[in-house]
Amino acid sequence: xxxxxxxxxxxxxxxxxxxxxxxxxxxxxxxxxxxxxxxxxxxxxxxxxxxxxxxxxxxxxxxxxxxxxxxxxxxxxxxxxxxxxxxxxxxxxxxxxxxxxxxxxxxxxxxxxxxxxxxxxxxxxxxxxxxxxxxxxxxxxxxxxxxxxxxxxxxxxxxxxxxxxxxxxxxxxxxxxxxxxxxxxxxxxxxxxxxxxxxxxxxxxxxxxxxxxxxxxxxxxxxxxxxxxxxxxxxx
Amino acid sequence: xxxxxxxxxxxxxxxxxxxxxxxxxxxxxxxxxxxxxxxxxxxxxxxxxxxxxxxxxxxxxxxxxxxxxxxxxxxxxxxxxxxxxxxxxxxxxxxxxxxxxxxxxxxxxxxxxxxxxxxxxxxxxxxxxxxxxxxxxxxxxxxxxxxxxxxxxxxxxxxxxxxxxxxxxxxxxxxxxxxxxxxxxxxxxxxxxxxxxxxxxxxxxxxxxxxxxxxxxxxxxxxxxxxxxxxxxxxxxxxxxxxxxxxxxxxxxxxxxxxxx
Numbered sequence: 001x002x003x004x005x006x007x008x009x010x011x012x013x014x015x016x017x018x019x020x021x022x023x024x025x026x027x028x029x030x031x032x033x034x035x036x037x038x039x040x041x042x043x044x045x046x047x048x049x050x051x052x053x054x055x056x057x058x059x060x061x062x063x064x065x066x067x068x069x070x071x072x073x074x075x076x077x078x079x080x081x082x083x084x085x086x087x088x089x090x091x092x093x094x095x096x097x098x099x100x101x102x103x104x105x106x107x108x109x110x111x112x113x114x115x116x117x118x119x120x121x122x123x124x125x126x127x128x129x130x131x132x133x134x135x136x137x138x139x140x141x142x143x144x145x146x147x148x149x150x151x152x153x154x155x156x157x158x159x160x161x162x163x164x165x166x167x168x169x170x171x172x173x174x175x176x177x178x179x180x181x182x183x184x185x186x187x188x189x190x191x192x193x194x195x196x197x198x199x200x201x202x203x204x205x206x207x208x209x210x211x212x213x214x215x216x217x218x219x220x221x222x223x224x225x226x227x228x229x230x231x232x233x234x235x236x
Numbered sequence: 237x238x239x240x241x242x243x244x245x246x247x248x249x250x251x252x253x254x255x256x257x258x259x260x261x262x263x264x265x266x267x268x269x270x271x272x273x274x275x276x277x278x279x280x281x282x283x284x285x286x287x288x289x290x291x292x293x294x295x296x297x298x299x300x301x302x303x304x305x306x307x308x309x310x311x312x313x314x315x316x317x318x319x320x321x322x323x324x325x326x327x328x329x330x331x332x333x334x335x336x337x338x339x340x341x342x343x344x345x346x347x348x349x350x351x352x353x354x355x356x357x358x359x360x361x362x363x364x365x366x367x368x369x370x371x372x373x374x375x376x377x378x379x380x381x382x383x384x385x386x387x388x389x390x391x392x393x394x395x396x397x398x399x400x401x402x403x404x405x406x407x408x409x410x411x412x413x414x415x416x417x418x419x420x421x422x423x424x425x426x427x428x429x430x431x432x433x434x435x436x437x438x439x440x441x442x443x444x445x446x447x448x449x450x451x452x453x454x455x456x457x458x459x460x461x462x463x464x465x466x467x468x469x470x471x472x473x474x475x476x477x478x479x480x481x482x483x484x485x486x487x488x489x490x491x492x493x494x495x496x497x
Contacts (some may be wrong), residue, residue: 049453052457054453054456054457074459074461077456077457077458077459078459081457082457084450084453084454084457086450088396088399088447089447089450089451089453089454090451090454091395092392092395092396092451092454092455093371093391093395094370094371094374094391094394094395095371098371098466098467101467102455102458102459102460103458103459105465105466105467106458106459106460106461106465107459111467111468114467134371135395136395136398136399150458151457151458154458154459
């Protein structure tokens with residue numbers, strides 16, 4: 001079981017003509033935690049949406065060795081858990097229980113297994129007994145954690161997160177960083193939070209104007225101030 | 237900043253709160269149907285149903301006047317029936333001076349029957365929403381063969397109404413912050429203000445549309461395949477069956493008697 005992400009020469013343009021990705025190549029090995037950084041509009045979110053087949057561009061995308069095509073989408077979406085930036089987009093059911101059960105229900109699991117998965121996912125994010133809570137009554141930090149739980153319930157091999165710490169107060173942010181540190185999945189996290197990058201991720205990929213401009217050790221990247229500034233970033 | 241206008245649920249430890257939501261939905265619909273089928277002018281039947289609804293209200297521990305107070309929200313809808321006393325033929329009770337309109341006795345009886353039916357039906361609906369959590373209510377409707385797509389749509393509306401309300405509030409605040417008024421200069425024309433309001437509504441619509449696309453992407457990411465599926469959340473217990481049987485009998489008896497007479 002190889003939990004890898006492989007992107008080969010990916011090109012993508014939006015319908016309005018804007019070229020978002022110009023030949024992106026990257027490879028993430030099993031268990032690796034990688035940060036994806038870059039200025040706004042660089043194509044980070046666009047790239048992430050290709051990894052579970054929501055967007056389809058020219059080039060090849062392989063997750064866990066499976067090429068992302070029309071007929072493999074179901075399998076891909078079980079292996080790749082994508083957590084979006086705005087938790088309100090991800091929590092669309094009346095209760096927390098139903099949101100987290102959504103994934104397992106569509107996987108066709110038995111009711112007993114579904115309830116187990118929900119309980120385990122809530123425990124993994126530290127929100128036990130939140131099953132009956134209503135989504136719009138939760139705080140921002142709780143919503144973000146429930147959003148992660150909705151994806152964990154599918155037991156993905158790869159976790160992809162888009163700006164997980166955006167908008168969180170320091171305590172919630174610390175809780176989330178600890179959670180990401182403890183989760184065993186292969187991870188690709190798009191973020192602006194350079195302090196989290198230097199704390200959690202050994203490897204960082206920098207993307208700018210649709211291309212990968214740097215891919216290597218985080219510490220090496222953070223010591224090159226000129227390079228960082230050139231691509232709209234700052235060392236913590 | 238949160239709005240909670242749609243959340244009618246009031247938590248109590250009562251026998252009614254504990255009932256299966258399917259029983260409550262069926263009971264409420266049966267009550268409304270029975271009350272609607274009760275013939276005009278059979279006051280003793282309406283009296284029976286009033287006693288029934290007050291008894292249920294008492295059982296819910298929400299206070300006997302809870303449903304009565306909230307039922308006045310139905311009053312404006314009764315205006316639709318305002319023409320009835322004037323248009324029903326029969327013995328004339330009263331003639332309006334100057335207009336020549338007549339109020340007939342059968343008309344008054346019909347009008348009061350309509351009032352009674354609406355009042356009783358609304359009280360039943362109020363008790364239903366006060367004793368059943370909204371998600372459970374939706375689930376019950378779906379299981380009782382309401383169109384699944386409709387139930388899902390209502391669910392999404394309930395979920396995102398508050399998100400939209402918050403966005404609208406932020407837009408209004410932003411507009412107020414830029415609505416300075418320098419004394420002695422003329423106020424902007426009403427046509428322009430109307431256009432701005434219209435553009436805000438359009439902008440809100442676009443944001444809702446784009447959010448719906450993101451929500452759809454989130455659903456796809458978790459395996460959505462186009463079919464709406466839910467879990468069985470409740471199991472019918474003995475209490476539920478007993479309650480259902482009691483309700484059906486208590487409703488059917490006066491109705492049958494009233495129809496036979």
